[in-house]
Amino acid sequence: MPNIYYDEFSKLTKPKMAQAMEDLTYLYNETKVPKKHYEEHLSRSIEELMEASVQMNLVNTYFSMLKDLQSQNPKWFFQALLCLDLKINPASIKPSQHQALELTWEEFSSNKKAKIMDLELLANFQKYEKNGLDGGINHEFN
Incomplete structure (x- = not known):
């Protein structure tokens, strides 16, 4: 050879x-x-190299789990992320927050270009929570 x-x-x-x-x-x-x-x-030490690899493997595990959850029920996935972002505990959700979750989901799901946790969607949730359906927001969801 x-x-x-x-x-x-x-x-x-x-x-x-x-x-x-x-x-x-x-x-x-x-x-x-x-x-x-x-x-x-x-x-670099082997430990440093392994740490980065382990970290990316864990991120990949989280990503796979989230992707599966999203494909199983996009609405609940979206609403759970919204609750996390807004620090709302679904176990003790207020009626106004529940309504705001539903309205925000309707808005999100009707807009094919929307990104999850878009700042405008978060602002709209807060308007819906405060004012309900008559919060002065355009209700003709794209």
């Missing part, structure tokens, strides 16, 4: 490895990344 570049690369010292990485990176569209950048990353 022929000797390949990796075989020699893996035997290099950290500074020489960083220099080789800088040189290799330059060969890709003349991209300049300083040797110091590679030296810093090669000096």
Whole structure:
């Protein structure tokens, strides 16, 4: 089996490895990344690298759970997030807040361009909670 570049690369010292990485990176569209950048990353502990990986795995777990919840019942998912954002405990929700949740969901679900937790939706919730359906908001949901 022929000797390949990796075989020699893996035997290099950290500074020489960083220099080789800088040189290799330059060969890709003349991209300049300083040797110091590679030296810093090669000096990181395994614990630091693992921590970032574990963190992203946990974020991915949360993301998957939220995505599943959203697909199971978009309305309840949206309303739960709205309650979280507004610090409303659904177990002790007031009638005005419940009505505001329903009206805000109607508005959100009718607007195909709306983003979850849009600032305008949060403001509308607060108007609905305070004033009910006659809060002076345009009720012709897009």
